[in-house]
Amino acid sequence: MDRHTLEVLDFPRIQEMLAGMCATELGRAQARDMLPLDNRVAVARELDLVQEAVGLPTEPMLCNIKDIRGVVGQAVAGAVLTATELVEIRKTCEGIRVARDFLKRCSAQARSLCALAQDLDIESQLEDDIMRAIDDSGAVRDSANPRLQELRAEQRRRRNALVERMERVVEENPRWFEGGVAVRGERFVIPVRAEERNRVPGVVHASSGSGHTLFVEPFDTVAEQNELQELRDAEKEEIQRILRRLSGLVAAHADVLIRALEAAARLDVLVAKRRFALRFNCTRPNVAEGCRVELLQARHPLLLDRNLEVVPLNFRLPESTNVVVVSGPNAGGKTVVLKTVGLFSVLVACGMFIPASAGTQLPLFTEVFADIGDEQSLERALSSFTAHLVRLRDIVARAEAGSLVLLDEIGASTDPEEGAALAAAVLEILRDRGALTLATTHLSGLKRMAQCESGMVNAAVEFRNGPTYRLVMGAPGESSALAIAERAGLQKEVIARARTRVGTEWLDMTARLAELNAELEQAARARAVAERIQKDAEQLRESYEKRVAEFERTAAEQLQRARAEQAKLLIEARREIENLVRRIREQQATHESVVAAKRFVENKLSEVVEVAEPVVEPATTRLAAGDIVESATFHRRGTVVEVGEADVLVGFGQVKVRVPIADLVPASAEESHRARDVTEGDVEFETRLDVRGLNCEEAKEALCRFLDDAVMTGAVELRVLHGKGTGALRRALWERLRRDARVERVWLGEEAEGGSGVTFVRLRGEV
Incomplete structure (x- = not known):
């Protein structure tokens, strides 16, 4: 996809927005480099990953993962890394491990996403070794190895002895000195008053700004301090050996580290796509092969990001149509239509959810071409018209079946008749090639062509005493130049003269266009109502069939349980008879007593069988009030x-x-x-309904049954557990509750009660 098209569709701003939602610099770089994927399988897999990410209750913490590729490369080249660099590597390894563990915990609900955990798997040896050797501040620990521990212990012993001896000198002759033992250039010195210099023979390392104090290293401590310096040098060499060893360990793990960093960046971008989807209430579009363009309640994300009141776009491409001519007034939203369709096509190809309602579908275009805005080039000495022609030449040369072409104000900036003829030729060629083309225009010739030619259709942005920004399919739009000029405050004299010049025939045609658009809108509303009724009827039918199937299944299960219980009771009864007869015989009872006992048991057995298989008697007029x-x-x-x-x-x-x-x-x-x-209030009824894990339709069906049961048992206050998630399930349930006349009030729970994951319902006393 050419960069010019991405720029005019504002895709770089989306890349930057997504980068701002990333937690790591690696993720931000990957988001800024994001481009559309080149095949359907890759797009479907990316959408699956985003869907799993959206479904997670929380996000992994990635902020501790730093871009350590540079220092890892230095280690591979043989450089000795600093302690600070090694700490950063260790903290990054820790951040990667935390992300890996998070994904593994989510393996049940995010299997595809969990597969990234394999690339985040780093052996703990590197992290543990650095942790043992270096603390968080970057200081090498005494316990890094025995040799370092020994050198530091010896240093402390000698330093303490030296300082103690020098402090005794100061304490014995306080008038000679200006304070206690100090350090200058890693050498211990005593601040001697200048006038007492001869009393303390030694090496002067520095003096105060006033010259009144000299910092002297006494001669009798030089040898000890030299030995102490040798210990310091040995310590530095030992630290270098430790850092060299750890740097080599980093180099040995370089491939694993780089792979883990790439996986972490990938995960970061997926989490950013999740945030994008949740922030703008996005849904997953259908990208099945052969699907038509259908945008439902589509909202441009850049307008949403500015917190503007956005009029949703509904765009459904009719069958056997691949050229849409969009007309209407200036500032009415024609270009926004083009940009929304184009940008959504790019976002879907990048594996992103889009701000539109469920049911939205978009094919994956092989290419997207756009000629939008003023293409005037001062550097190339091109006028606006010539620049558009150059762009049209490139598009016509490359567009084919499966391409999306977006042309803003095609044929403008020149003579209207010639411009219309040129634009008509381009649209015919693109139609014949099978490229889906959306073109905006004010040219009447193009509107007439779209009304008459096969494979073409008109669309209008609505204007009712001002732009409404709604798109109406099937009729051309009126430019409404005079109405807009009047709204803009142009003098009435100018408006009146303009009306006389356009003539009554033109005004009549404009009025007829407005009537036609109104009729089309009324027909569209009627169609929407019919579709909604049909959908509700289908849902009722499916619900009825489900209930019948559930009834049949339950009845079969109950019958099976009853038969099993009956068989069990029969077996136990026979066993009791045999035991009773045996005991009677053992007690030498008469034959008559045995027969009588057996008859008694058989009578009891008959009662058991009657209980196991009750005879259902239909009610008769013997029923009375209260039965x-x-x-x-x-x-x-x-x-x-x-x-x-x-x-x-x-x-x-x-x-x-x-x-x-x-x-x-x-x-x-x-x-x-x-x-x-x-x-009535004593009837047992569970006033809590848990619909977590159900889809919207299943949850609404369960809610209907729940309300029925509640009303029949006299319950008043109910609780519905739906979870937080994206909020889609809660909105669907609230919409159903608001339409139910039996419901008096609906509210969310307090934080201690479950917050936005729980809805409380109060039923009316009488319905």
Whole structure:
């Protein structure tokens, strides 16, 4: 994809925005170098990774990972790294290890993302060795090796003895000195008053600014200080040996480190794409082969980033169409349409989610070409028109089937008739080649061509006493130059003269265009309503089929359990009979007593079988108010309120329903008696619903059943657990709750109750 197209589509600003969302310099560099991927498989894999990242509850901490490629390269070249550089390598290894462990913990919900952990795997030896040898401040530890520890211990012993001896001299003759022992150039000295210089023979290393104090190293300490200096030199040599060894260890791990750094940068960019998706409420588009362009509620991210009120773009490319001519007033949003379609195509090819609603789809274009803005070049001495022609020449030479071409104000900046003819020829050629082309224009000739030619369609940006920035497909737009001039405050005299010059025929045609656009908008709204009704009906059908299947499955399971329980009871009963008969015989009972006992057990066994397989008796007119019955249709128990000739009014909690008598099964006398003593509020009902892990449709279906149960049992306050995530599930549930007349109030929980991951619902007392 050529750089000019990326620049006019503002892609570099997206790269910079993404870089700002990265945590590491490595990630920022990779984000700035991000380009569209060249095949569908790679794009699908990138989108999978971003989807997994978006689904994670948290993000890995990557800020401690530094760009250590330079110092690693120095180590490979044989250089001895400084202690500070080695500490930075150690901290980076630690940051990489933390990121690796995070991914491994998320392996269940992010398998593809977890595969990056393999490249983040660094042996702990390097990190541990540096940690043992150097502390966080960059100082080599005494415990780095035994030799260093020995040298430092000897230094401390000799230094303490030397300083102690020199301090005794100062204490014995305080009038000669201006203070205690000091250090000058790694040599211990005594500050001697200038007038007492002859009393302390030694080497003068420095003097005070006033010259009143001399810093003297006494002659009798020179030998000891020389020996102390030799110990310091030996310590430095030992430290160099330690640093050299650790540098060699870095060089030995260079390949693993570089691979881990690249993987960390890759992970950082994926996390940045996650942040982009969450910040702008993005969704994953469909990029299946052969799909058409369909943008739903699309919002340009750069406009969103400026916190502007963005009018969403809805753009659906009709079948058998690959040229769209967009017309309408200046500043009405025509160029934004081109830039949005173009930028979204680039973002999808980069494996990014886009700010649009679910259901959005975009094909992967082989190339994207754009001629947008003023192409005037002073350096090349090109006028605006000539610069556009040069760009058109390049586009026509390279565009083919599978390309996306975006042409802003094609044919402008020259004679309208000649410009329209030239633009029409270009659009025809691009149509014949199969390239998808979006072109903006004010030229009437192009509008007429798009209305008549096959494979072309008009689209208009709406204007109603001012631009609305909405795109209407199927009709040309009016430029509304006079209306815009009037809004801009141009003198009324100028407007009036202009109206007389364009003539009544032109004004009538403009009015007719406005009427046509209004009719098209009304038809689009009607179509949207019809589609929504059709979708709701389909969802109801699917919900019904699911409930029927669930009922059949549950019934089969209950029957199977009942039969198994019956068989178990029969076996146990037979075993009891045999045991009883054996005991009677062992006690030498008569034949008659054995027969009587066996008959007694068989009677009890008959009772067990009757309990195991109860006979379902349909309710009859014997039902009375207050009886407890079960509905075969609703699979719920209720209380008889009123008995009619053919049906019964049954109360299920707060809901009262008329049910056919044949649909009711009476409860046992004991249960009916017990139930009369139980109020509606005593019915056991779980007031908490957990929909985490469900998709939006499954969650809404579960919520419907939950509300039904709550109303029937008289529950008032409910709690729904949906988790935080992207917020899509919570919004879907809130939308369903707001449409339910039974719901009085909906609110989020406090932080201690689960915060935005929990919704509380209060039901109305009577519905």
